[in-house]
Structures are given as C-alpha cells and as structure tokens.
Amino acid sequence: MYKVGIVGASGYTGAELIRILHHHPCCKITKVYSRSLEGRLISDVFPNFLGIDLSFSDPKNDDFADLDLLFLAVPAGAATEYASRFDGKVIDLGADFRFKDPHLYEKTYGIKHQAPELLLQATYGLPELFRDKIKKSRIIGNPGCFPTSIILALAPLVKTGYAGQIIVSSLSGTSGAGRNLSDSQHFAHRNENFGPYRVGCHRHTPEIESNLANLTGQNHQVVFVPHLVPAIRGITSTIYLDRVMSLEKARELYTDFYQDEFFVRVKGPGENVESKNVIGSNFIDIQIHEDKHADKLIIVSAIDNLVKGASGQAIQNMNLLFDLPEYTALDFYPIYP
Numbered sequence: 001m002y003k004v005g006i007v008g009a010s011g012y013t014g015a016e017l018i019r020i021l022h023h024h025p026c027c028k029i030t031k032v033y034s035r036s037l038e039g040r041l042i043s044d045v046f047p048n049f050l051g052i053d054l055s056f057s058d059p060k061n062d063d064f065a066d067l068d069l070l071f072l073a074v075p076a077g078a079a080t081e082y083a084s085r086f087d088g089k090v091i092d093l094g095a096d097f098r099f100k101d102p103h104l105y106e107k108t109y110g111i112k113h114q115a116p117e118l119l120l121q122a123t124y125g126l127p128e129l130f131r132d133k134i135k136k137s138r139i140i141g142n143p144g145c146f147p148t149s150i151i152l153a154l155a156p157l158v159k160t161g162y163a164g165q166i167i168v169s170s171l172s173g174t175s176g177a178g179r180n181l182s183d184s185q186h187f188a189h190r191n192e193n194f195g196p197y198r199v200g201c202h203r204h205t206p207e208i209e210s211n212l213a214n215l216t217g218q219n220h221q222v223v224f225v226p227h228l229v230p231a232i233r234g235i236t237s238t239i240y241l242d243r244v245m246s247l248e249k250a251r252e253l254y255t256d257f258y259q260d261e262f263f264v265r266v267k268g269p270g271e272n273v274e275s276k277n278v279i280g281s282n283f284i285d286i287q288i289h290e291d292k293h294a295d296k297l298i299i300v301s302a303i304d305n306l307v308k309g310a311s312g313q314a315i316q317n318m319n320l321l322f323d324l325p326e327y328t329a330l331d332f333y334p335i336y337p
C-alpha cells in the first residue's frame with residue numbers, strides 16, 4: 001500500500017480526496033493535515049465521514065518522512081513550502097506548479113514564486129494530453145477546473161492547426177470557490193442569482209492559453225467569461241469557434257482523438273451535454289454542434305469541478321505516478337438525479 005498525506009484536508013478538494021482515496025485498493029491515507037483543526041477527528045468536521053478513523057494534524061510539525069506521496073489542496077502560494085520540504089512525489093491542486101514560466105505565474109496571481117527551481121521537476125497534470133511526461137515527474141501541477149473543461153474540449157481541434165477565434169462562456173457551481181465563506185457566497189446572496197465575474201481578467205485565462213501553446217507550439221488567444229450559478233457542483237463550458245470543418249468531420253476528429261480515453265465521453269448526434277450527467281464522477285462529456293447561419297462550431301463540455309476538475313484528476317495523476325491502471329478507484333458512474 002502506498003502511503004499518502006493530504007495538506008489542506010479541511011477544504012472542499014481535500015474532503016473529496018478523502019472520499020475517493022478511502023476506496024483506493026493500493027493506497028492508504030496515512031495523514032490528513034489542517035492548521036486550524038489539529039487533533040480533531042475528520043468526522044467531527046465532515047459528519048459524512050463517520051466511521052473513518054483519521055484525525056487532523058498540523059503540517060508545520062511534520063517532516064512527511066513516511067509518506068510516498070503528498071497532495072497539496074491549498075491556495076495558490078501555499079504549496080511551494082511543502083513541495084520544498086518533501087522530496088517524494090507531490091500533486092498540487094492549486095496553481096503553484098501549473099506554469100512553466102514563474103513570471104507568468106507572478107503576473108497572474110500577484111505572488112512571487114517561492115521555488116522557481118522546482119518548476120523544472122513539474123508537469124501540467126492533464127493525463128489525456130501529457131500522460132508520458134506525468135509518469136516521469138516528481139511534481140504535478142493539477143489543472144484548474146475551468147481549464148480542464150476547456151483545454152480537453154479544444155485539444156483535438158487546435159492540434160489540427162486551428163488558428164481562429166476562441167470564445168468561451170462557462171458556468172460554475174459555488175464549490176469552485178472553496179470552503180471559506182465570503183459575503184458573495186452566503187446562501188441569501190448566491191441562491192437564485194447568476195452572473196459573470198472577473199470578465200476579461202480571470203486567472204485561468206493564462207493557464208488555458210499557455211497550455212494550449214504547450215500542446216501545439218502556436219499562440220492562442222482566448223476570450224473567457226465565467227459565470228456563477230446557484231448550484232453546488234459542476235462546470236459547463238460553451239466554446240464558440242470558426243467553422244473550419246463540417247460537423248461530421250469534427251465529430252469524427254473528436255471521436256478518434258479520444259477513442260482510448262476512459263474518462264472522455266464524446267456524445268453522439270442529438271445527445272445533450274449537461275452537468276447532471278457527470279456530477280460525482282471523473283468523466284468529461286463533450287458535444288460538438290454547428291451554427292451554419294453564423295458559420296461557427298460550438299463545443300460544449302461538462303465536468304464535476306471537484307472530481308475531474310480537481311481531486312479525481314489528482315488521483316488519476318497519482319495512479320500514473322504509481323504505474324497503476326489510470327481508472328483505479330475512479331471507475332464510478334455519476335450520481336443521479
């Protein structure tokens with residue numbers, strides 16, 4: 001059994017890691033860390049985990065010595081300290097290892113990168129596109145939730161040399177903002193309320209653009225507008241593109257590109273993509289439409305932000321690092337309704 005620890009286990013993605021890893025046949029959660037909840041049983045804080053015998057400990061007093069892998073489910077800027085203190089395998093669910101260029105990270109997050117030398121050991125953890133590099137890396141920068149839904153939905157087309165417009169409108173549930181409460185996250189404000197935020201300046205735009213460039217060797221400019229909706233989980237992204245090929249050709253391209261990918265489901269004609277069909281699972285659903293009148297291809301994708309958009313994908317990456325079947329502990333279907 002591989003021994004794993006989770007820093008930031010008191011947060012939403014940390015809790016989702018616990019939920020899924022608890023069923024993993026080849027690894028054992030040995031340590032769960034929280035600075036604010038030291039000594040408390042996880043079921044005191046998350047009653048859904050009643051029966052799991054694990055207590056939080058403070059990461060600052062630990063040398064992580066007996067661990068094979070450390071998940072860092074912490075905010076941007078907090079992961080570098082732990083990745084520097086531990087020389088085993090690290091999967092960071094935040095942004096500290098998503099950029100090759102520390103200056104782009106600093107410009108995007110407004111934080112100086114504390115360990116730029118570690119970026120040489122890091123790989124962007126989108127398994128469907130960078131699997132071979134991930135397997136050989138010590139550190140994985142697990143992708144952001146919006147970028148996962150957008151890059152996977154664009155990859156087959158941009159790899160053909162597509163150089164047209166890319167305009168993306170995404171919808172997200174509120175768990176994407178994490179467990180910390182803010183005024184705009186109160187039920188009375190969020191419920192029955194939907195609208196865009198960070199229009200033209202969201203921190204995921206440079207992550208999407210730089211990783212599309214890593215994939216194709218070309219620059220891609222992306223217009224990205226996220227919206228918050230009164231749901232707990234889920235992201236759908238609708239992407240407007242020039243109609244550089246027929247709908248039939250595009251469907252064939254996507255179906256072939258993802259034919260061996262367990263977690264990518266390219267929908268057939270007449271089938272809709274909706275968040276409900278992926279919630280609680282590590283799947284991404286993708287559908288391709290066309291608007292002949294406006295001469296556009298329209299691609300829609302859906303994921304669960306806490307699973308394929310965070311903790312599920314992190315476990316997919318862990319399986320690759322440990323040379324296990326990629327779907328180990330992740331081959332469950334979405335919940336419905």
Ligand SMILES: NC(=O)c1ccc[n+]([C@@H]2O[C@H](COP(=O)([O-])OP(=O)(O)OC[C@H]3O[C@@H](n4cnc5c(N)ncnc54)[C@H](OP(=O)(O)O)[C@@H]3O)[C@@H](O)[C@H]2O)c1
Binds near residue numbers: 014
């Ligand atoms: N939520 C999503 O859908 C989603 C999707 C993709 C990626 N992400 C990324 O994943 C990371 C975690 O997100 P989340 O939604 O789980 O956030 P969250 O619910 O706010 O939890 C983050 C946890 O990190 C701990 N923490 C904060 N600063 C720390 C530090 N300096 N050292 C150690 N622990 C620290 C906090 O626990 P204590 O104060 O108890 O230590 C907190 O509970 C973020 O980088 C986020 O951007 C989130």
